[in-house]
Amino acid sequence: MEKVAVIGAGTMGNGIAHVFAQHGTQVALVDVDKARLDGALATIRKNMDRQIKRGTLSESDRDAALARISTGTELDAASDTELVVEAASEVPDVKFQIFEQLDRTAPAGAILASNTSSISITEIGARTGRAEQVIGMHFMNPVPMMKLVEVIRGLATSDETTATVVEIAKALGKTPVEANDYPGFVSNRVLLPMINEAVFCVMEGVAEPEAVDTVMKLGMNHPMGPLALADLIGLDVCLAILEVLHRGLGDDKYRPCPLLRKMVAAGRLGRKSGRGFYDYAK
Numbered sequence: 001m002e003k004v005a006v007i008g009a010g011t012m013g014n015g016i017a018h019v020f021a022q023h024g025t026q027v028a029l030v031d032v033d034k035a036r037l038d039g040a041l042a043t044i045r046k047n048m049d050r051q052i053k054r055g056t057l058s059e060s061d062r063d064a065a066l067a068r069i070s071t072g073t074e075l076d077a078a079s080d081t082e083l084v085v086e087a088a089s090e091v092p093d094v095k096f097q098i099f100e101q102l103d104r105t106a107p108a109g110a111i112l113a114s115n116t117s118s119i120s121i122t123e124i125g126a127r128t129g130r131a132e133q134v135i136g137m138h139f140m141n142p143v144p145m146m147k148l149v150e151v152i153r154g155l156a157t158s159d160e161t162t163a164t165v166v167e168i169a170k171a172l173g174k175t176p177v178e179a180n181d182y183p184g185f186v187s188n189r190v191l192l193p194m195i196n197e198a199v200f201c202v203m204e205g206v207a208e209p210e211a212v213d214t215v216m217k218l219g220m221n222h223p224m225g226p227l228a229l230a231d232l233i234g235l236d237v238c239l240a241i242l243e244v245l246h247r248g249l250g251d252d253k254y255r256p257c258p259l260l261r262k263m264v265a266a267g268r269l270g271r272k273s274g275r276g277f278y279d280y281a282k
Helices: 011-022 034-054 059-067 092-105 121-126 159-171 187-203 209-220 226-233 235-249 258-265
Strands: 003-007 026-030 069-072 083-086 111-114 134-139 148-153 175-180
Touching: 003 011, 011 026, 011 034, 011 059, 011 134, 026 034, 034 059, 034 069, 059 069, 083 092, 092 111, 092 121, 111 159, 121 134, 134 159, 148 159, 159 175, 187 209, 187 226, 187 235, 187 258, 209 226, 226 235, 235 258
Parallel strands: 003 026, 003 083, 026 069, 083 111, 111 134, 148 175
Antiparallel strands: 134 148
16 A cells, blocks of 8 residues: 555554554645644654664664655645545544545545544445445554554445455554444443443442452453553543443443543543543652
8 A cells, every 4th residue: 555644643643654654655644733743743753762672663664654654734635545544533523524525535446444433434434425435444552562453344334445454454464353333343342341340340439440450450361450441541532432332322331430420520531631540640
């Protein structure tokens, strides 16, 4: 693949751009916020420098990869790409608007993929005139390190589109896993109820956050406890995904814990705000 456009320069977007550029693809990284684009480039360089220290990347390969990334604030950057990967805010109306514009801007044969963690690929595809070429390409955070890419088929997604995206993921050194379009797909449908139940344990006084996480790490061999993971993901993101699950599946087992709602309302969002279930200010 010669060129890809990545829409959104946040945590996921800069990681996706990093991986494509490192594997030889020209990347147009697009965001409405110029400062965020500058920050994304700095983050990509910093993460590549870490790879150099670990001996998994050379300085010349880093420089070549960085040179493959161009930035811009307009979706016109997708006008000559074979693939667009949208990684904007997890807000349905934002994504719908972006895909409506991309449908007008991207070449007729281009695949339009979304990195959404929970929003319906079928509904996104319905906002375009090429639903058969719309697909979910859900990378995991941190993108350069995590091997999984969840490939989500909407109701109209074609076999050809799916096969192409599976091969693209493999070419990036990732392991693609196919899933159909249901709320939360596989990853978040399984993960978020566990996180939510851990929050209930804290709210109900069953145990402190450190104890809950230690049980899951030492007893279940999880590399990170569910509450520390929630802080990493962002408690606001966890809440948004649970609301999608609750609304989309209509089952109260997905009802967000009141403590989670309270913490989000208080601005305790996890690592990105400096405080969640743990204090990161130190």
